[in-house]
Amino acid sequence: MDISDVTWNEEARAKILDDSDAVLREAVRSVAASGGISSDDAFAQLNSMLKDRFIDYEPGPDIRKYADAIAAGEFASAAG
Numbered sequence: 818m819d820i821s822d823v824t825w826n827e828e829a830r831a832k833i834l835d836d837s838d839a840v841l842r843e844a845v846r847s848v849a850a851s852g853g854i855s856s857d858d859a860f861a862q863l864n865s866m867l868k869d870r871f872i873d874y875e876p877g878p879d880i881r882k883y884a885d886a887i888a889a890g891e892f893a894s895a896a897g
Contacts, residue, residue, distance in 0.1 A: 840870050845883050849892035860884035 825833065844866040848859050860876070863884055868874045886892060 837871070841867070841883075845887065845892060848884075849887045852890075852893075854888060856881075856884045856888035859887040 824830075844863050847866065848854065848862045851862075854862070860881060863880050864876050867876075867880070
């Protein structure tokens with residue numbers, strides 16, 4: 818067996834992604850609940866909440882997209 822053959826099976830891979838999505842959703846929900854926040858502040862808060870939850874975390878364009886949506890009030894109904 819080659820070391821490159823060592824991977825998570827599909828069931829475990831799907832669970833890992835589902836768990837990661839749940840962490841991201843909770844962070845977005847939490848920051849959105851603060852209301853009246855700028856995109857830059859939302860971005861900083863999201864990064865602060867997510868950085869220690871993932872190995873080798875690097876913020877990407879998806880985090881900016883959610884920060885912009887939070888600032889625009891697009892998650893107002895999800896905040897509660």
